[in-house]
Amino acid sequence: MELIELIDSTILSGYEAWEKLEELIQGGPWTTCAVLVDENTNKFCLPAFKELLPAIDFEVIEIPSGEKHKTLNTCNSIWKDMMHYNLDRKSLCFNLGGGVIGDMGGFCASTYMRGIDFVQIPTTLLSMVDASVGSKLGVDFEGYKNMIGMFNDPDLVMIHGSFLNTLPASELRSGYAEMLKHLLIADIDSWEKYSAAYDWRDNIDLENILHSVRIKKSFVEEDPYEQGVRKALNFGHTFGHAIESLGMESDDFVHLKHGDAVALGMVFANIIAHEKDMLSMEEMEEINDYLFSVYKPIEVPKPFWEDIFAYIVKDKKNQRGSILMTLLEEIGVVRVNIEVSPEEIFFALSAYNALVAATKKSKSDS
Ligand SMILES: NC(=O)c1ccc[n+]([C@@H]2O[C@H](COP(=O)([O-])OP(=O)(O)OC[C@H]3O[C@@H](n4cnc5c(N)ncnc54)[C@H](O)[C@@H]3O)[C@@H](O)[C@H]2O)c1
Ligand SMILES: [Zn+2]
Numbered sequence: 001m002e003l004i005e006l007i008d009s010t011i012l013s014g015y016e017a018w019e020k021l022e023e024l025i026q027g028g029p030w031t032t033c034a035v036l037v038d039e040n041t042n043k044f045c046l047p048a049f050k051e052l053l054p055a056i057d058f059e060v061i062e063i064p065s066g067e068k069h070k071t072l073n074t075c076n077s078i079w080k081d082m083m084h085y086n087l088d089r090k091s092l093c094f095n096l097g098g099g100v101i102g103d104m105g106g107f108c109a110s111t112y113m114r115g116i117d118f119v120q121i122p123t124t125l126l127s128m129v130d131a132s133v134g135s136k137l138g139v140d141f142e143g144y145k146n147m148i149g150m151f152n153d154p155d156l157v158m159i160h161g162s163f164l165n166t167l168p169a170s171e172l173r174s175g176y177a178e179m180l181k182h183l184l185i186a187d188i189d190s191w192e193k194y195s196a197a198y199d200w201r202d203n204i205d206l207e208n209i210l211h212s213v214r215i216k217k218s219f220v221e222e223d224p225y226e227q228g229v230r231k232a233l234n235f236g237h238t239f240g241h242a243i244e245s246l247g248m249e250s251d252d253f254v255h256l257k258h259g260d261a262v263a264l265g266m267v268f269a270n271i272i273a274h275e276k277d278m279l280s281m282e283e284m285e286e287i288n289d290y291l292f293s294v295y296k297p298i299e300v301p302k303p304f305w306e307d308i309f310a311y312i313v314k315d316k317k318n319q320r321g322s323i324l325m326t327l328l329e330e331i332g333v334v335r336v337n338i339e340v341s342p343e344e345i346f347f348a349l350s351a352y353n354a355l356v357a358a359t360k361k362s363k364s365d366s
Pocket of ligand 2: 237258
């Protein structure tokens with residue numbers, strides 16, 4: 001079992017961790033336990049959860065899967081179910097699922113009766129390496145990502161790699177983007193190792209998952225409420241959130257998974273960093289080539305540029321009307337709060353589209 005202490009919560013991993021969790025649950029003063037799932041984690045993860053914690057009785061609250069349900073409407077139905085099952089201030093909620101379940105379930109638990117205890121049990125790669133670490137909770141609002149929410153610590157985070165056995169490859173790829181993000185901002189040696197692997201899937205094992213968690217932990221501990229260095233973790237998210245939001249709102253733009261959008265967002269950020277004389281041409285090309293070897297290059301046609309710009313302007317990292325981005329100085333070295341002008345955004349959109357077109361051409365030629 002590995003135990004990672006993170007501010008006021010603890011991250012446990014491995015089989016023995018379940019015994020530890022059972023001990024904690026048995027020892028607690030809990031009146032009711034509830035587990036929040038979506039239809040997929042109900043089918044694929046709840047049976048193992050029950051097997052691993054046979055002595056615990058709990059109510060099951062199910063919501064529909066997907067980012068489009070990460071809304072206050074879904075919170076209403078969760079809060080209603082919590083009332084229906086008589087959850088009170090001594091109840092415990094398990095969030096068994098990906099980042100959507102973790103962010104929204106944690107938010108509902110933290111607001112229900114002014115806050116009840118909760119445990120995050122991430123079941124996607126993305127939620128293991130990123131969403132379940134760092135205590136950010138919340139939902140999307142009016143088409144904007146994570147607009148309503150809070151920071152609040154779970155009692156525990158349980159990382160159990162075998163949940164990944166049923167995860168579709170497309171979801172694994174999405175989570176891998178956040179692992180790469182952690183390396184690009186903090187660990188050049190592992191970046192070189194991962195990007196040299198024959199198949200990106202070879203890089204996904206418990207050891208590398210925990211390595212990713214430790215990198216995130218180091219940024220979170222230094223700056224728990226994202227006043228400064230924690231913004232490093234937003235690398236790739238300015239443009240990433242914009243194209244992810246556009247896909248949710250518009251039927252005419254492709255719907256992207258969070259990590260896939262972040263991967264494209266990292267390409268976009270690197271173009272800007274190079275334009276600003278921060279990132280060298282060689283490193284920009286090295287990173288972008290690798291990202292486009294794992295992630296599908298997606299063009300952002302000109303009619304969408306104003307929409308993308310509007311999302312970028314609403315980004316939570318911005319201050320006093322200025323667009324602030326997280327950019328790489330070099331691989332493993334990141335800088336936050338870099339002011340970017342509207343002209344630089346539009347220039348980067350055009351350069352990004354040109355790179356997508358060139359990459360597609362070279363893929364089709366080979
Ligand atoms: N709080 C944070 O710090 C933070 C960080 C990164 C991302 N996020 C958020 O996380 C969300 C994305 O998380 P995600 O990628 O895990 O998405 P998700 O929760 O939508 O899960 C992806 C899909 O996988 C299914 N699934 C989950 N576990 C499974 C399993 N073991 N087997 C089979 N299917 C399974 C889900 O039902 C869903 O269809 C976004 O909303 C993003 O904003 C939050
Ligand atoms: Zn992310």
